[in-house]
Amino acid sequence: MGKRADVKVANSPWGPDDELGALNLLDPSVRADVLQRADPARVYDLSIDYFVGMPSFQGAGDPSYQIFMSHTPQGTVVDNLNGAGSSVNKHVCYSGDVVFMYTHTGTHIDALNHFGVDGEIYNKFKSEDHLGSRAWTKGGAETIPPIITRGVLLDIAGLKKVDCLPDSYAITVADIEEALEQAGLTLQPGDVPFVRTGRMRYWPDGTKTLGSPPGLSLEAARWLTSLDISAIGSDQECVEVGPSEHEDNWLPGHTHFLAHAGVPMVELLNLEELAADGVDEFCLIAAPIRLRGATGAPMRPLAMALRPKA
Template sequence: MKIIKVLIASLIAGIAQAQTDQVGKSPWGPEDEIGTLNHMTDTSRLKALSGISSGRVYDLSFDYFVGMPSFHSLGDPNYQYWLTHTPRGTVVDNPNGLGEDMNRLVSYTGDAISMYTHMGTHIDALNHFGLNGKIWNGFSADRHLGDKGWQKAGAETIPPIVARGVLIDIAASKGVDRLTENYRITVEDLKQALTRQRIQIGSGDVVLIRTGQGNLYPDRESYLHDYAGISLEAVKWMVEDQGIMLLGADNLSFEAFPPEREDNWVPVHTYLLAERGVMFMELVNLEELAADQVYEFAFIGAPLKLRGASGAPMRPLAIPIR
């Protein structure tokens, strides 16, 4: 009987929590579709770029390839690549009608891809996850989601991102190559790493979290196996207390599984995207930055402008600023 009472109490608490979870209303107005990226201004971008102290550019993206890690287990499509033209095939097919001699002289290769938008290094748009049928700023699936995608908060609305970037290397702070399986990064972990790195985060920053999972890329099974991630408490500290603008990490889902709440299977996603209007990047390649102990940099990145999409590939860059 006692166990039943505990289970009922837990269920009631979960229902009560779920009922309090509501999408956030933007302080930037009823038409806002980019949330905290509104913190960027010409002045803030110039400030980030003016501090550049090196010509070294760090590429923070991973390669795309057939067989790459992805959420195929949820039914999403794998990355597919195929050739549409080859030098020898062009000679045989003569698709341009210019004849064998011309097609032997001019070697023509063309190709195509098909992929899930949340594969590889990418950013989650604010329409990716919502609550109770709505996304950030109260836009609803009933009114704003058509057969060709969301009419609000799609990837095409995300502006080029230029800001101060900070790497928080949790793995190095703990003296390991990679955090333990399913580990959830705490506020104390963040503070200890920042103290070790002698750096602070603040309003308008792009903050990138290294778990060490990038060491396992591109091995599909190892990379996706029980990876560590950020806790809800930790993202709340960065968003509410530090005022950061954008987040990113080297794992595929940012948060860890199984979920830390029984009533929500992606509480970090819904808190950031739906409640606070904070986008984040996944599969960010942080290994070179970490190896060179580059903790502060000008962050530059822009996703593909995929109209209505819930996310898009991007190729972020980091240039040291001190």
């Protein structure tokens, strides 16, 4: 602590009504290229499953993941809530359930309305004008389009030759440059870098996967967005290092990525299989549930290794 982040909300270069931010950088020609070069021999599922008792962020009082049966085969025979009658319900086995959770649970994407500065979110949308009783009317999860582009693995744990980076390790620009050099890659506009800290190798042990996360320093975050990435992700709960290194902002990386650069953030990715197989660049296919106005939504990112260009 002691230094200031001084993050400010930015106007979108794509106009006063823009809600996509850096996702405007997704390029149809890049999408066509990565789909053509994608190796379908193996599809990597970068998400984690949801279950009662799973580790989740509850530090600010948010609920844990819960699932409840709302209909069971025998219960339907007894209560006949569907009105079909006893004989039919004994024949047809009906099950249904209800899920209750914080939208930033498990593998998910942060929408642009998740964090702002001084009452404003990305593109200067003000809470007094665009925040209703239930949700924001701007920058919600429903505005996020399917993301099909080039993904790049920044394996910082692998670079350091450790199973997992130490708690609260702040990833530097030099770390990222070295990881890219080692992989023989450069970041291009519209790319989505995924940062591996090694935390997911301990999932679902919440004592080792959550709290005091190693992650991006604010300087590294600013360097990445200067390269026109379209989104960012990591295998821990907040992408950035924690706790904050800046006295004026408890999550400066979030405010920079979301409110200043318009870059959505994907959290709690499982990057272990990609790293184990040495897949440094890949075709990324990902889309969130379209929860209108929500500040985040579950996401199931899929990756396929890219064949070399002809």
